[in-house]
Amino acid sequence: MTDIHYLNHLRIPTVEDPLRILVSACLTGIMCGVDGDNYGEYPSVLKLMKYKNVQLIPFCPEDHSFGTPREMCDIHGGTGVDVLSGKAKVLTESGVDWTAGMINASEKMLEIAIQKKIELAVMMDISAACGSQVIYDGNRLVEDKKYQIGMGVCAAQLFRAGFKVISQRDFAALEILYSKIDPEHVVNPQANDHDQHEWYLEYFKKSGE
Numbered sequence: 001m002t003d004i005h006y007l008n009h010l011r012i013p014t015v016e017d018p019l020r021i022l023v024s025a026c027l028t029g030i031m032c033g034v035d036g037d038n039y040g041e042y043p044s045v046l047k048l049m050k051y052k053n054v055q056l057i058p059f060c061p062e063d064h065s066f067g068t069p070r071e072m073c074d075i076h077g078g079t080g081v082d083v084l085s086g087k088a089k090v091l092t093e094s095g096v097d098w099t100a101g102m103i104n105a106s107e108k109m110l111e112i113a114i115q116k117k118i119e120l121a122v123m124m125d126i127s128a129a130c131g132s133q134v135i136y137d138g139n140r141l142v143e144d145k146k147y148q149i150g151m152g153v154c155a156a157q158l159f160r161a162g163f164k165v166i167s168q169r170d171f172a173a174l175e176i177l178y179s180k181i182d183p184e185h186v187v188n189p190q191a192n193d194h195d196q197h198e199w200y201l202e203y204f205k206k207s208g209e
């Protein structure tokens, strides 16, 4: 659930003192996806790159620990919070245990967040590392793949330390962000966050979460 109150109270940034935003590197076009791709264009995030009063700090936690290209990985037995507390594991598609490497990546991401004094993180939802609202429940490559509500390991690490995380699909939150950055931006009142999307409401009602 996005902290709208926090976003409403974000400061108005200037060119001299830009808003510091940590961002999943793939969302900025960096080719750090599992297969060396950037997972496509996300105009909601690319838009942030054009403002001089925004300092984007891109980081790919999986690339940090496992390199690119790499295997696909997912969380088994819980969410990113559970991985951090030792109750769930991160396994690759071929069953290799990446739990320790993913925790290491999350610690690096937290170190960067603290060092750069970030004010917000915008991260790729659904990822076992960067997801903030929804992640896969176990291996995403099986025929009956399942989703669960929860954060990936790195988003959970940031959240646990008190940083605010939104995703590239939290359009209502992004609207507030744009309005802080750009005085001419007119907020779209129809915009929805990921947990208000039709797909999300329908899927999790169906799956009983």
Ligand code: SF4
Pocket (backbone or CB within 6 Å): 024, 025, 026, 027, 032, 033, 034, 059, 060, 061, 062, 063, 124, 127, 129, 130
């Ligand atoms: S979602 Fe996160 S871990 Fe995956 S490619 Fe993007 S930045 Fe890297």
